[in-house]
Amino acid sequence: MIPAEFNYHAPTTLDEALSLLDQFGDEAKLLAGGHSLIPALKLRLSSTGHLIDLGRVSGLSYIREDGGRLCIGARATHYEVESSALLRQKCPLLAECAGYIGDVQVRNRGTMGGSLAHADPAADYPAAILALEAEIQTVKSGSKRNIKAGDFFVDMLTTALEPGEILTEVRVAPLTAKTGCVYLKVLQPASGFAVVGVAVVVTLDAKGQCAKVRVGVTGAASKAFRAYDTEKALTGKTPDANTIAQAALQVINGIETSGDIFASAEYRAHLAQVYARRALAKAVERAAL
Numbered sequence: 001m002i003p004a005e006f007n008y009h010a011p012t013t014l015d016e017a018l019s020l021l022d023q024f025g026d027e028a029k030l031l032a033g034g035h036s037l038i039p040a041l042k043l044r045l046s047s048t049g050h051l052i053d054l055g056r057v058s059g060l061s062y063i064r065e066d067g068g069r070l071c072i073g074a075r076a077t078h079y080e081v082e083s084s085a086l087l088r089q090k091c092p093l094l095a096e097c098a099g100y101i102g103d104v105q106v107r108n109r110g111t112m113g114g115s116l117a118h119a120d121p122a123a124d125y126p127a128a129i130l131a132l133e134a135e136i137q138t139v140k141s142g143s144k145r146n147i148k149a150g151d152f153f154v155d156m157l158t159t160a161l162e163p164g165e166i167l168t169e170v171r172v173a174p175l176t177a178k179t180g181c182v183y184l185k186v187l188q189p190a191s192g193f194a195v196v197g198v199a200v201v202v203t204l205d206a207k208g209q210c211a212k213v214r215v216g217v218t219g220a221a222s223k224a225f226r227a228y229d230t231e232k233a234l235t236g237k238t239p240d241a242n243t244i245a246q247a248a249l250q251v252i253n254g255i256e257t258s259g260d261i262f263a264s265a266e267y268r269a270h271l272a273q274v275y276a277r278r279a280l281a282k283a284v285e286r287a288a289l
């Protein structure tokens with residue numbers, strides 16, 4: 001349980017962190033809350049020659065509204081997301097999702113940027129980030145990128161982040177009128193990680209029909225995904241119980257669900273359908289309020 005030796009760096013600015021990444025290349029890893037990386041280093045599932053701690057880098061821990069978007073700095077902790085009055089009012093899905101992560105210690109140290117960059121297939125945020133069609137901003141020496149959430153999660157523990165790139169900010173649109181959102185999950189009792197988690201954002205039109213439906217699913221497969229068939233099955237329809245139930249059955253269309261010691265692939269597929277149905281019904285109920 002002792003990591004292999006590494007050099008520790010504590011930059012205080014983003015530029016300094018970027019130049020350390022440039023200097024040490026593949027030999028370097030970024031450290032945020034440490035709640036995924038430190039256990040991996042201790043178990044020697046991962047190793048690094050140079051650990052670059054983002055903890056003292058100023059200007060990455062904010063949650064604010066800017067240019068019509070809600071902007072969350074990469075180092076905002078799960079607790080800060082959960083308790084943000086701005087997010088609770090304008091994008092309650094992120095706050096609800098953060099409140100479901102791990103336990104108090106994990107939520108106090110773990111960060112949104114670290115969680116997204118780590119891309120654990122059982123992490124909670126990816127479902128919400130996909131359903132919200134968020135944008136992920138990154139910086140690398142000399143360049144900046146905006147990555148759409150749909151392009152960000154590539155595979156298990158693999159994202160679109162390039163070597164030397166730092167995730168700096170997540171941007172989402174505030175929810176519009178007649179929009180309801182929810183995150184529901186079946187959790188592993190020991191860690192809290194999602195066996196299956198479903199995030200839904202639904203907007204109703206003046207007739208009470210679904211104008212827009214977005215469904216993100218985590219835990220069920222090697223990476224989080226959007227359930228496009230479910231979304232299509234509900235769009236333009238009146239979301240009664242039967243229509244929702246039929247749409248929810250399509251949530252794992254085209255997806256190879258994963259099995260492990262916590263749940264078989266078949267059971268995960270079943271849970272995804274059941275939780276999609278419940279989440280859709282709840283989001284519609286909230287949208288109608």
Ligand SMILES: Cc1cc2nc3c(=O)[nH]c(=O)nc-3n(C[C@H](O)[C@H](O)[C@H](O)COP(=O)(O)OP(=O)(O)OC[C@H]3O[C@@H](n4cnc5c(N)ncnc54)[C@H](O)[C@@H]3O)c2cc1C
Nearest residue numbers: 032033034035036037102110111114115123124167192193
């Ligand atoms: C007991 C326990 C229970 C947990 N339960 C849950 C749960 O229920 N749900 C859930 O979603 N998660 C859970 N987690 C994981 C937790 O949310 C972690 O905090 C999160 O996965 C990683 O965030 P971090 O800030 O700790 O990142 P770190 O562990 O510091 O880093 C994780 C990875 O991201 C990279 N990284 C970090 N920041 C950046 C950045 N800004 N740019 C680019 N790369 C970066 C690091 O190099 C590393 O590879 C749990 C963890 C523990 C220990």
